[in-house]
Amino acid sequence: MPEVETLRRGLEASVRGARIEAVKVLWPPFVNASRPLLDAVVAGHRIGAIRRRGKALIFDLDHDWHLLVHLKMTGQVVVRRHGQPVVFGGHPTANIVGPMPNTWTRAVFTLSAGRMLYINDQRKFARVRVVTTETLAADPFFLHMGPEALGPGFTLAVFRQRLARYRSAPIKAALLDQATVAGIGNIYADECLHLARIHPRQPTASVTAAALRRLHRAIRVILRDAVAHCGTSFPAFIRDGRHHDTWLDRARLFGREGQPCRVCGTPIERTRVAGRGTNFCPHCQPVAAAPAPGRPSAGRRERHSSE
DNA sequence: CACTTGACCTGTCCGC
DNA sequence: TGCGGACAGGTCAAGT
Structure with missing residues (x-):
């Protein structure tokens, strides 16, 4: 976007x-x-x-x-x-x-x-x-398109309501669905989840209210910043014959597999989520903690991996 | 219904 | 140098 x-x-x-x-x-x-x-x-x-x-x-x-x-x-x-x-x-x-x-x-x-x-x-x-x-x-x-990510209609309440139809699907899949919110593509889904410190594979229904609030805010922050820097156009846009600024150097994850996380220094990892190449920081975005003992689980069935 | 996968296309890159 | 396969920023249809 x-x-x-x-x-x-x-x-x-x-x-x-x-x-x-x-x-x-x-x-x-x-x-x-x-x-x-x-x-x-x-x-x-x-x-x-x-x-x-x-x-x-x-x-x-x-x-x-x-x-x-x-x-x-x-x-x-x-x-x-x-x-x-x-x-x-x-x-x-x-x-x-x-x-x-x-x-x-x-x-x-x-x-x-x-x-x-x-x-x-x-x-x-x-x-x-x-x-x-x-x-x-x-x-x-x-x-069926959701509210504009940077528009006034994209409130936390609306975000929550739009996500309600998701249960076990990874939160990243829900973000990429334009019916949830309009304008988030693969690059920005990753970036938003990193800023919000949520693992891309976390089942949507198990994202806590606090994390959801962080994610909503992250979407606004990241996209606003990316727009201000003319997006992640690879070689840079040219306008009026001159090269534009680009958001590429500001990306925390995109194109940075193996490089240190800008927050904690842990190497950025790459995996596949919802059929899409996905970068994340295994330290900043830990796999969701198991539900507290005694509480009914939200039906998460996650295959274990070394991530 | 929720969720996943394949198809649509061409170009590039990587390993053999 | 050539070749096969995986992959690339999105969306939709068809499958389980």
């Missing part, structure tokens, strides 16, 4: 108000609309606000249509003015400084004032959806 928010801000500054003169889709499955519909929706229309919901971007147009853009893992948006980079956002392995369109360009928008907007994506996971104001609100992608 912080990467998407960074990109959103750059786009607000560089393409808001631009008129779309033409659009070319280089890989049809990228867009959910036929060519005539897409042309009718965008050609000659101006880009209004660029908003974000969870990890998706919403380009408002000057009529009741919107472009919903989800970049998933490797998506990238590049804006150039007369060939000069204006905004880069996205994945490092794709060449973002070479000629465009390139092998990974899925769509090209020709904008007014000599601006070009390219959406590139190596893995073909990214998608654009053409929606009306009505269908946007009802879009399945947003339908």
Whole structure:
């Protein structure tokens, strides 16, 4: 989410108000609309606000249509003015400084004032959806989405209530579920759990009230900080032709397997939780203590390991 | 229902 | 140098 928010801000500054003169889709499955519909929706229309919901971007147009853009893992948006980079956002392995369109360009928008907007994506996971104001609100992608992690709706009470449907699933899985709270991805789930001193594999229902309070706070702190530092974009975003700050050096866990925990010095370990690569500090994030004797267990069944 | 796994894709890296 | 396998920041469908 912080990467998407960074990109959103750059786009607000560089393409808001631009008129779309033409659009070319280089890989049809990228867009959910036929060519005539897409042309009718965008050609000659101006880009209004660029908003974000969870990890998706919403380009408002000057009529009741919107472009919903989800970049998933490797998506990238590049804006150039007369060939000069204006905004880069996205994945490092794709060449973002070479000629465009390139092998990974899925769509090209020709904008007014000599601006070009390219959406590139190596893995073909990214998608654009053409929606009306009505269908946007009802879009399945947003339908069950939880509150914005940094929005006013994400209170401790709401967090608790959203987590209530989970019992034995690892807390990390619950965090990654956008229905719990919108905007937490794999990197930030790990970071939040570290700050809150919770083991990623701890069964959700067994997280104590105090730990949950720490986690709620950690989510706000980590994401706010990551947004302030333009996210964990790997080689760094470029905006207005200059490299951005990046949150990468501030990460406690990401990319730091085997390196000392910034809090206690214990080497960071890597494992797999909820099917995702997971970094954690075995000292700061101990496996949850066994329930006090006599108290009924919350049904945790954890396979033992050396972690 | 809660939870896990596989699929979607391409590129990179690591071990043999 | 080549090759197979694991893995990569997300989400959804289908499975147990």
